[in-house]
Amino acid sequence: MxxxxxxxxxxxxxxxxxxxxxxxxxxxxxxxxxxxxxxxxxxxxxxxxxxxxxxxxxxxxxxxxxxxxxxxxxxxxxxxxxxxxxxxxxxxxxxxxxxxxxxxxxxxxxxxxxxxxxxxxxxxxxxxxxxxxxxxxxxxxxxxxxxxxxxxxxxxxxxxxxxxxxxxxxxxxxxxxxxxxxxxxxxxxxxxxxxxxxxxxxxxxxxxxxxxxxxxxxxxxxxxxxxxxxxxxxxxxxxxxxxxxxxxxxxxxxxxxxxxxxAYGKRIHDYCERRSHYDAAEFVNEWGDDGAKKGWCLYNMGCKGPYTYANCGKVRFNDGVSWPIMAGHGCIGCTETAFWDTMAPLEKPIHEATIGGGERTVDRIGAVLTGATVVGVAAHAVLSGIRHRGEQKEQEAHGDGRMTEEEKHD
Ligand code: SF4
Ligand code: SF4
The missing domain is CATH 3.40.50.700 (NADH:ubiquinone oxidoreductase-like, 20kDa subunit)
Structure with missing residues (x-):
């Protein structure tokens, strides 16, 4: 009441x-x-x-x-x-x-x-x-x-x-x-x-x-x-x-x-239609691979959406027809300061250059919040990738990807 x-x-x-x-x-x-x-x-x-x-x-x-x-x-x-x-x-x-x-x-x-x-x-x-x-x-x-x-x-x-x-x-x-x-x-x-x-x-x-x-x-x-x-x-x-x-x-x-x-209050990552694949550790690992055909997350191909604040995914371009991630390429972080330097290499994840060096990441991105995100996102991609690869191997070992009742008990 x-x-x-x-x-x-x-x-x-x-x-x-x-x-x-x-x-x-x-x-x-x-x-x-x-x-x-x-x-x-x-x-x-x-x-x-x-x-x-x-x-x-x-x-x-x-x-x-x-x-x-x-x-x-x-x-x-x-x-x-x-x-x-x-x-x-x-x-x-x-x-x-x-x-x-x-x-x-x-x-x-x-x-x-x-x-x-x-x-x-x-x-x-x-x-x-x-x-x-x-x-x-x-x-x-x-x-x-x-x-x-x-x-x-x-x-x-x-x-x-x-x-x-x-x-x-x-x-x-x-x-x-x-x-x-x-x-x-x-x-x-x-x-x-x-x-x-x-x-x-x-x-x-x-x-x-x-x-x-x-x-x-x-x-x-x-x-x-x-x-x-x-x-x-x-x-x-x-x-x-x-x-x-x-x-x-x-x-x-x-x-x-x-x-x-x-217009710039949220990250590209927050509006992205591939986000559920990121959460499920389903990544494109090579241009044109199976993941690319299925529209999986482009993080491993260098997508900088997790560190970039913009509404591209929401408003899109060309009268709302499409936007870069929908077209199949990762975000290069063009709304962030000095992105040619801080987001390089553009087609590789930043964690390849920075993981294990958190302070350096923070300096390069220029914002503590964004830097912390870099480490967190990179860790998610690496750890969930390892888990996912483990699951894939297990599935490959079992042919159709499912375990028989016998195998489960073994
Ligand atoms: S990493 Fe890029 S492609 Fe993947 S969910 Fe985030 S913004 Fe989308
Ligand atoms: S690179 Fe620029 S235009 Fe392209 S998705 Fe990222 S913020 Fe938008």
């Missing part, structure tokens, strides 16, 4: 807090609609023109609301934020990288709602997509910074080389270094979103021996950035973060590496 009363008090409080939160969202979006120019393209028209039905849009709002860890009552708020998506002015900078993140976001063959939002985003400046170049491009950037001072979102793709006083990377007609440009633009932005591993932590440019002393934006400039990690990251994690910003006027909760917790 007592318990029931407490529970309903608790529920009442939760509902009250959600109502207050929703009111704040509505007020914030009212303000945004007053202050920013109207959307470049009405979302309803954009969806219709690209063959996305109202029903698909409503389905998408439910999925996005759940992904953002909000209760279902927030679905209309998420829909309204999506309608306002293209009001937010965005300045998109490129530094040391391959442009793969932009390519991955813009090249979908079957556009879903996330892709359409990205297509209609109000890009005030994007070096890869804009027609202008040289002085004309620089003027566009200056105009965007002036017109939308402290109102635009600065999205950065690529890291910053600090070597030679930043001169490994210069751009524009005045030959400014990447560091100078980044410092100037980010100081006028309402928020800075790093898109992809290069902007987040330097990625391949920062891998040993890192000849240009490349680092991520946050480290190069000493600022807090919202880090959409991955190589490339999932478009859903970017759109979800912008929607959160539109709804609440603030970035979502971030982990210690600046990644939104709603």
């Amino acid at each position: 007592q318990m029931g009363r407490e529970d309903s008090e608790y529920n009442k409080n939760v509902r009250k807090q959600y109502r207050e939160l929703m009111k704040k969202c509505q007020l914030h979006m009212d303000e945004l609609e007053r202050e920013l120019p109207p959307p470049r393209e009405e979302l309803a028209t954009a969806l219709k023109d690209r063959g996305v039905s109202r029903r698909d849009f409503l389905k998408w709002t439910s999925v996005m609301t759940a992904a953002l860890m909000l209760p279902p009552v927030f679905r209309p708020v998420v829909a309204r934020a999506a309608e306002n998506f293209s009001r937010i002015p965005v300045v998109w900078l490129h530094f040391a990288e391959c442009t793969g993140c932009s390519e991955a976001f813009l090249r979908s063959s079957y556009p879903n709602v996330d892709d359409i939002l990205l297509e209609t985003i109000s890009l005030e400046y994007h070096e890869t997509l804009m027609a202008a170049s040289g002085y004309q491009a620089e003027q566009c950037l200056e105009k965007a910074m002036h017109d939308f001072n402290k109102k635009f979102i600065c999205v950065i793709e690529g890291g910053l080389p600090r070597g030679m006083d930043g001169k490994f990377l210069t751009l524009g007609p005045k030959g400014k270094t990447g560091i100078e440009t980044a410092r100037e633009v980010t100081s006028k932005a309402a928020a800075v979103i790093c898109i992809g591993a290069c902007a987040v932590n330097g990625n391949i440019q920062a891998a040993k021996p890192n000849p240009t002393d490349a680092v991520g934006i946050g480290k190069a400039l000493g600022i807090q950035t919202i880090n959409i990690a991955g190589c490339p990251p999932n478009a859903v994690n970017f759109t979800g973060t912008i929607l959160h910003y539109i709804m609440f006027g603030a970035p979502p909760a971030l982990d210690s590496l600046g990644r939104p917790v709603w």
Whole structure:
């Protein structure tokens, strides 16, 4: 009885807090609609023109609301934020990288709602997509910074080389270094979103021996950035973060590496469809072996899912069709810091290099929690593998794998 009363008090409080939160969202979006120019393209028209039905849009709002860890009552708020998506002015900078993140976001063959939002985003400046170049491009950037001072979102793709006083990377007609440009633009932005591993932590440019002393934006400039990690990251994690910003006027909760917790709060291992095979010690031991054909766990083929925080298995890629582990290759840990160095060798388990050297593992991975996981996971794989091999041998010895009643008594 007592318990029931407490529970309903608790529920009442939760509902009250959600109502207050929703009111704040509505007020914030009212303000945004007053202050920013109207959307470049009405979302309803954009969806219709690209063959996305109202029903698909409503389905998408439910999925996005759940992904953002909000209760279902927030679905209309998420829909309204999506309608306002293209009001937010965005300045998109490129530094040391391959442009793969932009390519991955813009090249979908079957556009879903996330892709359409990205297509209609109000890009005030994007070096890869804009027609202008040289002085004309620089003027566009200056105009965007002036017109939308402290109102635009600065999205950065690529890291910053600090070597030679930043001169490994210069751009524009005045030959400014990447560091100078980044410092100037980010100081006028309402928020800075790093898109992809290069902007987040330097990625391949920062891998040993890192000849240009490349680092991520946050480290190069000493600022807090919202880090959409991955190589490339999932478009859903970017759109979800912008929607959160539109709804609440603030970035979502971030982990210690600046990644939104709603997208990077769990390990690949926790969402993996091969997890039951890991628990049962059923591993692929060679590409194309019987285990591979049966979809067993890829740990022994170097899968770094146990040490990698990301939602790839949940949101998948290419309109939710597949993701790397489903396609048959292990996770290489691309959302983690310095993964080219810390997760190497990419197609071998880390325990081969580190088991028996726990402290070294902790140093290499850079986080005590993750390091402890490495030792624990490696030990599980080795011990359960031994047990499993023992069982297999026993089965082989008995032909069909089952013991006769006589054999049991022997
Ligand atoms: S080790 Fe990799 S393949 Fe195996 S369950 Fe974990 S994430 Fe999935
Ligand atoms: S599965 Fe792993 S390597 Fe692949 S994209 Fe996701 S986090 Fe990166």
